[in-house]
Amino acid sequence: MAMDHLERLEAQSVHVLREAYREFKSLVMLWSIGKDSTVLLWLTRKAFFGHCPIPLVHIDTSFKIPEMIEYRDRLALEWNLNMIVGQNTKALARGDTFPSGKLSRLECCKALKSEALKHTLSGEWPRQRLDHELEKYVTDENQDPYTGVIVGARADEEGSRSKERYFSPRDKENDWDVSDQPPELFDQYKTDFAPGTHVRVHPLLDWTELNIWEYIERENIPITPLYFDQGEGKRYRSLGCYPCTTPVDSTATNVSEIVEELRGGKFSNIAERSGRAQDKEDEGGLETLRRDGYM
Amino acid sequence: MTTTLEQESTPVAVVPEQERTMSIVMIGHVDHGKSTVIGRLLADTDALPKGKLDQVREMCRRNAKPFEYAFLLDALKDERSQGITIDTARCFFRTKKRPYILIDAPGHIEFLKNMITGAARAAAATIVIDAREGIQENSKRHGFMVSMLGIRQISVIVNKMDLVDHSEDHFKQIQSDYTDFLTEINVVPVSYIPVSAVNGDNIARRSEAMPWYDGPTVLDQIDGFDEPQDLVDFPFRYPVQDIYKFTEQGDDRRFVAGRITTGTLNVDDEVIFHPSGKRSRIQSIELFNTPDRTSASAGEVVGFTLTEQIYAHRGELMVRADEQQPHVSTRMRVNLFWMGKAPMVTGKTYKLKVGGLRSPVKLVEVIHVLDASELTTVTTKNQIDRHDVAECILETPKPTAFDLENEIAPTGRAVIVDNHEIAGAGIILESVISDDSTLKEHIQAREFSWRTGDIAPQERASIYHHGAKMVVLTGAVGVGKEELARALEKRLFYANFKVYYFQTANLVSGLDSDVGSEFRMEHIRRLGELARIFTDSGQIFITAVTDADDYEVEALELLNQPNEVLVVNMGDSSFGKYESALMLDANPDTKQAVKQVCQLLKEKNVIQQYAI
Structure with a gap:
């Protein structure tokens, strides 16, 4: 196979x-x-x-x-x-x-x-x-x-x-x-x-970011719920310290919705770490x- | 929250589309425009992150530099300042057909080792040639390297066609010249594509400036490359990466771990480990959080448990008993590419890595050195310089298991480490069967010049009332070797025998203090030399070697010549084919065991029947 x-x-x-x-x-x-x-x-x-x-x-x-x-x-x-x-x-x-x-x-x-x-x-x-x-x-x-x-x-x-x-x-x-x-x-x-x-x-x-989520989905790996929208239309795409990390707009509430979101190309032109403020300083x-x- | 913390969760089958990423390496002589081709390809297929193109244009404007597509890839500051691509940059990108990793390999010769890294990961290669400059040294050298690395799909991109007035004749001339070269190294390119990367001609869209060309664009071509095939239809090969036991975690299973490089294996199949020659049978196929299964194939990293617990070691090659067996030899003929800072020379010990094996290795003979750019051979060299491609003979102190690259490629490839660095890479062309070995030559020379005093061995034996012998106790750790050795020495000593028990640990701190623990065979060699001296003095020399294998005993026998070696195995046999003179249980009754060894010494006429 x-x-x-x-x-x-x-x-x-x-x-x-x-x-x-x-x-x-x-x-x-x-x-x-x-x-x-x-x-x-x-x-x-x-x-x-x-x-x-x-x-x-x-x-x-x-x-x-x-x-x-x-x-x-x-x-x-x-x-x-x-x-x-x-x-x-x-x-x-x-x-x-x-x-x-x-x-x-x-x-x-x-x-x-x-x-x-x-x-x-x-x-x-x-x-x-x-x-x-x-x-x-x-x-x-x-x-x-x-x-x-x-x-x-x-x-x-x-x-x-x-x-x-x-x-x-x-x-x-x-x-x-x-x-x-x-x-x-x-x-x-x-x-x-x-x-x-x-x-x-x-x-x-x-x-890739998509591979990671596909694998989490397939293996059913427990993942922190901070990656999911908790009802406010926002979720974390990359986790860091709270003073320097901002969530992205997303209504994905579980792993398969994140996979769908990424596959659909929603973030294809936005860097994954764009919510990480320290990257922008220089x-x-x-x-x-x-x-x-x-x- | 939708996740669980269950220990063993059931995998969900979600593979909506067969998304297999293809790796393509882009190579070529410096400044022939590889990076521009890649940059243009990214830009014209909308693969760039939003704003990236504008950002780079803006940066160029600020720094008063003309914009170049190559800058898109040069993500690092260092590189932009030097204007070259320093390392194998990988670039993720997708077309309508599939995802790609484009590998931009540097053109400068100093960075050839980076190019090798990039090319070794690729399923296909494109070689970029500057239409104006034509074929240059690296166009040839890289072409040769790619073929040596086993990449069979090669497309040639003739760039900067705008600088030669988009001339068809010019293009045909380069095509003809380069085909002549590739033919000599058995490479048939899948296409030649005339492009102008700066203008985007024949990159993602057809060129209006070159209406005479009706072949594929670069985009068509990369979508047209075939996916590399899994090597399922080959004999089963499994380089043993490690053996695990997690007893502390309450797991009694003993796992053989590695990656199947070719073929298929089923539960109940009989397997042989090479070079030890040990046999067992597959009990189960193991991988965490996967359903039970009865077979596994090339590419998989499953582990195995065996029905019979044999002491196979990491570095061995596990194969099926009912299929073609690998070569097992101390000498191999290889085609070697050298990237080390220091040349490869004869007499020096290097490290060979093939499959899961690491072994000391020496260069025995340089058959010829090939100048990859000119394709001329030099047969007079006796060392391999940096960037040389050489056909040569290598020798390992013990037989190594391998395949020939043209038969079973993954297990026919090797790298050589010099001074902590991967300095050489090669493909194995032939197993060299020869009675010669460095060890045999050494012993011949040694015996030729061996001098003693006036006392003959027979005189010693007659005064001592016994002959000389090396007694080797072997077996796993914890089988009671040392206990038996001590008891045996004591028994013989108080019966007036000239006997000495030498603990091998003494070697490490004394005679062998200059030898690292990874050079086990060198420890064995020195132990054998020491035994030669002791037995020459007429003594019974007792020592214990953990898990001795066939080849180590063979080496000890050679080294101890003209005297003999008596091997006593304790517990499970540590040998593949070698038959010990005596097999004892692990941790036997010491008194009884001493008696058995003494009986054996009598049978071998080392000690007289009535003496003990």
Whole structure:
């Protein structure tokens, strides 16, 4: 029986995930709670026969929509996930944020996401780990750096992402040298690294926004209801922090209506992240953030 | 809310249309206009995001640069400033027929490895040639690379026809010249298309300036490419990516994981793992959140459980017992493209990746190096320089399982890693059957120059009252190898035998401290050299090797020559074909096991019948 397009995408992602798990000892996956990284989490369960042997890291900016956090912890308990949460507690304590008026949107992203991520991965800042018996977060004793990071970036989101590889090395400063990306061919990826190299793994590189929703529909993946219209004619198309994320006009109330909406070309000429205000601050907003380690 | 949090939800069958994305790589010499062709194609098929064209035009105006369609693709600031496409940019786009990923591969030779990445993902290729400049070095080199990567559908776009007055003769001349070249490398292009990308002629609409041309437009052509076929009608091949057991999660199943590259496998089929030669049978086909099934085919990433628990390893190639078997050999003849910064040289150890296997590999011989642009061959080189295409012989320390690329392509392709980087890519042309191996040559040379004192082996044996022997205990982790080794050493020692139990862990911190853990065969080699010295001194040399396989024992036997090796297997056999001298249960009664090994030493005349 010939495979359909979703099965092919699924197969490629699963292959990449297994390769990452095989090659990296200190591997984590970023889970933003959004649709893409939740699909990634589901694909991990596909790859490992219902299990998720890779720890998940969530960077909590404290400005996430509350339902997202509730949804995260519900799934983490139910699917027996090794859940790790990091935060820039110092910046938050000082009030160095955009909503407080002290930082621009981009500076806020850099502080609460890029910096928090960098130091959470390196183990320099404390990590909170979900204790499944206590059903609450406790300080994680493990301070070892994570050098392999799986992220849900897709190539169709933004110009800068179309240059990515499935396995993409960063140096210690998380820098990304676009002009020196490793070759990938014959289902072989760059999996050999000098000590200290950090690697981003992108299993969703070939997926589009529509593919993500088609897959959510087919697999019946639980997804946060923030993506659906709650009766006000608006829904979130891309989830971020509430001060910088605006919903789009849509009356889609469930997954199949979103699939229909996308297939109908409703958003075909509007960038998916158009509701994310930080992207608009300079010509290459996301590009600048990516170089600084933003996902 | 319409979602559930159920653990195992039933998949809903929703595949309204067969939406298969086709990847097409656009290649060509620098400045021949690939990016312009793509930009124009996007603009003329309304595939651009709203306002994007105006935004780029506006930016060009602000920066006082003339607008170019190529700028549309150059999404990064860096690139615009340099005016070239740095990496393989992928561009999502759709026509009425289907969705596409257009891959814009850079023309500069420094970025050839990016072009390879792009081309390796593609089902078809278009080669853009500047009508005015004609065929240039990369027009040839790229054509050659694409054919080597296995892309069979190639269309040639002759661009900038407006600069040659839309001349049919000019077009025909380029067509004729390039066809001559492609014929030499066995490529038959599906079409030649004269275009002017700047004016949009023959991109998405027919050109009025070239009424003499009645072939397809670029848009017609890409819609006309055939979809790549699944390789179902080939022998079953499954490179084992990993073996999983999730015991901590309360799951006792042992999964073989990978992706089926060709063929079909059914529950109950007998399978063989190569190169170990181990056999088992398929018990079940596994994938999370999918209905039960009895067969799986090429492309799928299902896992398998086996009826008999054998110790197959990741990196092995699982095939069906009733189909064509792969080649298993230490030497292969390959066509190799080298992109490494340092040349590939003989004597150095590289890493070979073929299927799920990673193995050390050496370049044994350069047969010839092909200058891809001139198609001339050089037979005098003994190294492979950057951007060379070379036919050469590679050797792995242990036999490797593979196919020939022209028979079963996916398992006939390999990459070579040098200094952490994928530096070479190749297709396997032939399995080289030869009695020669680097190891055999080494041992011949070693024995030729081996010197000892004045005491002959027979004299030692007669004084010691026993012969020399290497005793290898093997089996999985936790079968009691060390316990037996200790007891055996003690028993023999106090019976006045010259015996030494050497723990292989000592190698890692001592003799082998310069060898990484991934070079297992190098550890084996040094262990064998050490055994050669110990047995030459007349001793009984005992050691334990976890999960030794046929080839490792063969290497130890070679290395320990002229003395012999006695292999005792504990628990499940770790061998494919090799027969151990003694099979013991896992964690046997130590006293009884020592007795059995001593009995064996007697039978082999290592120790005298009455001595113990």
